[in-house]
Amino acid sequence: MTLLQVQGLSVQARGRALVEDVDLTLAPGERLGLVGESGSGKSLTALAVLGLLPPGLTASGRVLLDGRPVIGQPDRALVPLRGAVAAMVFQDPRMALDPLMRLGDQLAVPLRRRAAREGRSMSRQDLRAAQVAALERVAIAEPARILDAWPHQVSGGQRQRVAIAMALACGPRLLIADEPTTALDVSTQAEVMALLDRLVRDEGLALLFISHDLPVVAGIADRVTVMARGRVVEEGPTAQVFHAPAQPYTQGLIAAARRLDAALGPGE
Amino acid sequence: MRRLTFRLGLVLLGLAFAVALTTLVWTPWPVEDMSGGRLAGPSWAHWAGTDRLGRDSLSQVMIGARIALMVGLGATLVGGLIGTVAGVLAGFAQRGLDDALAAALDILIAFPTLLLAMLVVAASETASLGTAILAIGLAMSAIIARLVRVVSKRVLAQDYVTAARCCGAGWLRIVLTHVLPNIAPTLLVALALQFGLAVIAEASLSYLGLGAPPPNASWGQLLQQAQATVYTAPLGVLVPGGALVLLVLAINFVADGLRDLLDDSAEVRE
Ligand SMILES: Nc1ncnc2c1ncn2[C@@H]1O[C@H](COP(=O)(O)OP(=O)(O)O)[C@@H](O)[C@H]1O
Ligand SMILES: [Mg+2]
Numbered sequence: 001m002t003l004l005q006v007q008g009l010s011v012q013a014r015g016r017a018l019v020e021d022v023d024l025t026l027a028p029g030e031r032l033g034l035v036g037e038s039g040s041g042k043s044l045t046a047l048a049v050l051g052l053l054p055p056g057l058t059a060s061g062r063v064l065l066d067g068r069p070v071i072g073q074p075d076r077a078l079v080p081l082r083g084a085v086a087a088m089v090f091q092d093p094r095m096a097l098d099p100l101m102r103l104g105d106q107l108a109v110p111l112r113r114r115a116a117r118e119g120r121s122m123s124r125q126d127l128r129a130a131q132v133a134a135l136e137r138v139a140i141a142e143p144a145r146i147l148d149a150w151p152h153q154v155s156g157g158q159r160q161r162v163a164i165a166m167a168l169a170c171g172p173r174l175l176i177a178d179e180p181t182t183a184l185d186v187s188t189q190a191e192v193m194a195l196l197d198r199l200v201r202d203e204g205l206a207l208l209f210i211s212h213d214l215p216v217v218a219g220i221a222d223r224v225t226v227m228a229r230g231r232v233v234e235e236g237p238t239a240q241v242f243h244a245p246a247q248p249y250t251q252g253l254i255a256a257a258r259r260l261d262a263a264l265g266p267g268e
Numbered sequence: 269m270r271r272l273t274f275r276l277g278l279v280l281l282g283l284a285f286a287v288a289l290t291t292l293v294w295t296p297w298p299v300e301d302m303s304g305g306r307l308a309g310p311s312w313a314h315w316a317g318t319d320r321l322g323r324d325s326l327s328q329v330m331i332g333a334r335i336a337l338m339v340g341l342g343a344t345l346v347g348g349l350i351g352t353v354a355g356v357l358a359g360f361a362q363r364g365l366d367d368a369l370a371a372a373l374d375i376l377i378a379f380p381t382l383l384l385a386m387l388v389v390a391a392s393e394t395a396s397l398g399t400a401i402l403a404i405g406l407a408m409s410a411i412i413a414r415l416v417r418v419v420s421k422r423v424l425a426q427d428y429v430t431a432a433r434c435c436g437a438g439w440l441r442i443v444l445t446h447v448l449p450n451i452a453p454t455l456l457v458a459l460a461l462q463f464g465l466a467v468i469a470e471a472s473l474s475y476l477g478l479g480a481p482p483p484n485a486s487w488g489q490l491l492q493q494a495q496a497t498v499y500t501a502p503l504g505v506l507v508p509g510g511a512l513v514l515l516v517l518a519i520n521f522v523a524d525g526l527r528d529l530l531d532d533s534a535e536v537r538e
Contacts, residue, residue, distance in 0.1 A: 052430055055363070075439070083436035095427035099537045100449045109445070110435045152537040163431065170435040 001067060003028050003174050003206050004049065004086070008061035009071075011044045011053065011230075018057070019044050019230045024208075028173060031200065031207040033221030033238065035214050035253065041230040042210045043091075046176050049208075050086060051078040066173070083110060083170030084117060091179040093159035097151040103162050104147030107131050110169040117171075134165045139195055157188035161195070168199065174206040175199075181216070193220060214253045215261070218242045226250050274525025280518035288334035297324035299331060299483055307501045316507045319490075320497060328485035329507050335486045336515060339400050339470040339479070344463045346405025347412055352455065354409065355416025356443055359424060370417070376410035381469050385478045397480045404469045408462050415458055416451060423450045453530040460523035464516045471512055487512045 004026040011019035019041040026032050034042050048059040051070045063070040066085045070078060090096040097106060111130045115122040122130070135143035138161040151159060160180060167175060177196060181189040197220055200207045211217050217224055217238070224241045226234040226249065234247045245251045296315070297304070304318035311317075316325040358369040385403035389395045423429060429446055437445075473479040474488030482489065487508040494504030 047430070050434055052433055054425065079436050079438055081436075082434055086434075088431065088434040090427045090431060092427065096431045098428045098432075098446055098450070101445070109432070109437065109441075113436055150537070166431070166435065 002026065002064070003030075003066060004208070005064040006045075006049065006062070009045065009048055009063060010060050011041070011048055011057055012060070013057050017230060019048070021061070022227070022230075022232055024225060026174065026206050026208060028206055029204050030223070031209065031221045033217030033224040034208060034210045034227065035217050035224055036212065036227035037253070038212055040227040042212075042227055043178055045227070046088065046178050046208065046210060049176065050082055050088065051075070052082075083113065083172060085172060086174040086176055087167035087170040087172035088176040088178065089160070089164050089167050089180045092183045093156055093163050094151075094183070096163045097159055099151055101151075102147070103149050103151060103154070104131055107134055107147070107162065107166055107169060110166055114169060114171045130169075134169050135162070137168065137199070138162070138165045139191075140165075155188075156184055157192065160184060160188075160192055164192075164196070164199070168203070172205065174208065176208045176210070178210045179212065182211070182213075189216075196220065213257060214242065214250075215257045226253070270525065270528050273521040274528070277518045277521025277525060280514060281522055284333050284337060284515050284518065287330050288337045291327075291330045291334050295324075295327040295330055297327045299323060299327055299485060307497060307504070309501075310503070317501070317503045319493060319504060320501075325490075325504065325507055328490055329487070329511050331485045332487040332490060332508055333511060333515070335397065335474075335480055335484055336467050336470055336512070339397060339404065340463050340467040340519075342397075342401035343404035343408055343466040343470070344459055346401060347408025347462060347466075348455070348459050350405070350409035351412025352416050355413040356420050356447060358413065358417040359420030359447070360439060360443075366417075370414075373410050373414050373417075376406070377414065379407070381407040382472065382476070382478075385473050389478055395478050395481060397484070400470055400473050400479045403473070403478075404466050407469070408466060411462065412455070412458060416455065419451045419454050420447050423447050426450075453534065457523055457527045457530065460519065460526055464519035464523065467512070467516055467519065 002025050004024065006022060006024040009019060009022040010017055022045055024032065034045065036042050044053065044057070047053050049063055049065065049070065051073065053059055059071050061071060065081050068081060097103070108127055108131060111127060111134065112122060131147055132143040135146055140146050140158060140161055146154060146158065146162065180196065181192050184192060193216065199205070207220070209217060209220050221238050224235065224238050225232055226241065226247065228249045234241060234245065234250045241250060242254065245254060301324065302322040304314050304322040304324055306318070306322055307320050308314060308318040314324050314326065316329065319325055319328070354369065358366050361369060381404060384407050385400065388399045388403040388406070392399050423446060429442055432442060432446060470479060470486065471488035471491070474486035475492045479486050479488055490508040491505060494501065498505050
């Protein structure tokens with residue numbers, strides 16, 4: 001059975017369509033890239049999948065998450081799906097962590113919820129062990145120090161690792177990563193990409209990877225869906241879309257990335 | 269400079285609380301004692317003179333401090349609680365309910381505190397400390413709710429709230445772990461400023477006879493009684509008036525100091 005099925009998804013703001021007639025499917029363990037220029041509707045598509053559109057925006061069409069409908073459902077019907085089926089990592093790690101909570105406390109929330117969901121009781125020591133394990137899983141070197149730190153005390157790369165650890169702590173089968181490396185510097189970007197690649201493989205997760213950068217997506221996704229102005233313009237296996245793009249828009253995206261690579265010079 | 273006014277404010281406010289608590293067990297003279305002679309000037313026996321019934325002015329002003337703080341704190345508590353709950357609800361509400369709540373708040377804010385107080389007094393048939401607290405608190409709750417609505421919407425739009433909801437957090441969890449802590453600094457400063465305004469409102473209500481009934485010597489009442497003799501015995505106006513100004517000033521100093529303190533700690537987190 002498909003884990004995520006999106007059919008004819010549209011997102012409207014006061015009559016204006018921001019996303020129109022988008023179709024996506026993801027089987028368990030599959031990796032799908034969602035590419036497009038900034039403003040093409042990628043983030044709204046991802047948020048609509050979880051029923052988390054900002055106020056004022058309405059979704060129509062059909063979204064099935066693990067076979068259960070999302071669109072038109074009350075929040076209380078969606079709460080059990082979130083985290084348990086799909087979890088999300090955001091673009092800017094400075095915004096994705098509460099500045100007034102220690103990192104360990106933030107990480108504890110999904111760990112406890114998952115334990116409760118699975119009917120496990122969790123002692124103080126169990127929790128501490130789970131927190132340390134969660135940080136080790138995302139290759140954080142000094143888990144004990146990071147757990148006691150405030151978000152402003154750690155680097156952007158470390159914050160994004162903690163955000164990834166929090167998403168995984170929910171125990172999802174689908175990870176949605178919305179431009180998770182865009183706000184990071186180049187060397188950290190490569191580390192986080194390698195980390196995501198390994199985690200998704202080790203945990204057998206499905207991945208919906210969103211980026212404006214086609215080469216980055218090509219490195220991690222099996223299939224690619226290209227969006228422009230709220231619509232899907234091209235889709236197919238990564239190699240095909242990358243090497244033989246059918247649409248001028250996609251060709252433009254690839255050419256732009258090549259130009260950027262050339263400008264950065266060899267060895268980037 | 270800011271640090272200095274903050275400390276001065278804290279000291280004055282502490283003093284006011286100390287005086288207010290002292291009056292529960294001791295005042296220089298019993299309030300009903302009329303042996304001081306009519307409108308006497310300052311003396312060793314009566315530091316601030318006496319009123320037109322021969323009662324000790326200092327004792328009355330001290331009791332007035334207790335009433336000002338009780339009504340001010342009570343109203344701030346009532347206004348803070350109702351306002352925060354209503355504001356957070358409006359922050360979460362869908363379009364229709366949110367619009368209705370926002371309109372209700374605008375209507376409530378358009379009512380002068382004085383008019384609200386009259387309505388509350390009329391509804392409860394007597395003026396008392398309780399009606400003053402309720403009236404001032406209700407008026408304040410609308411202002412606090414409007415502020416809380418805006419700042420909690422701002423918090424709710426943050427990625428960390430979306431991230432928490434992504435992980436399956438319900439709305440109560442979001443309120444308790446994210447919204448309340450993140451609006452607390454703004455709310456605290458607003459409540460401190462409202463506390464000062466509540467003290468002024470209490471004096472105005474009791475000046476008009478809508479506050480606590482005699483013999484509760486509220487500062488507003490003292491001012492009203494001394495008004496007729498302001499030329500012959502100015503001390504009767506200067507002492508409660510000065511006490512009122514000092515207390516409100518102290519509260520505002522503390523509120524401003526609090527704001528600076530919280531701004532500084534927010535900057536560290538940037
Ligand atoms: N809350 C909102 N209200 C109105 N328009 C929005 C809102 N959020 C995003 N948009 C608009 O929707 C379009 C798609 O946005 P988004 O999905 O964030 O793009 P992407 O993630 O591909 O960069 C953009 O034109 C953006 O301006
Ligand atoms: Mg986006």
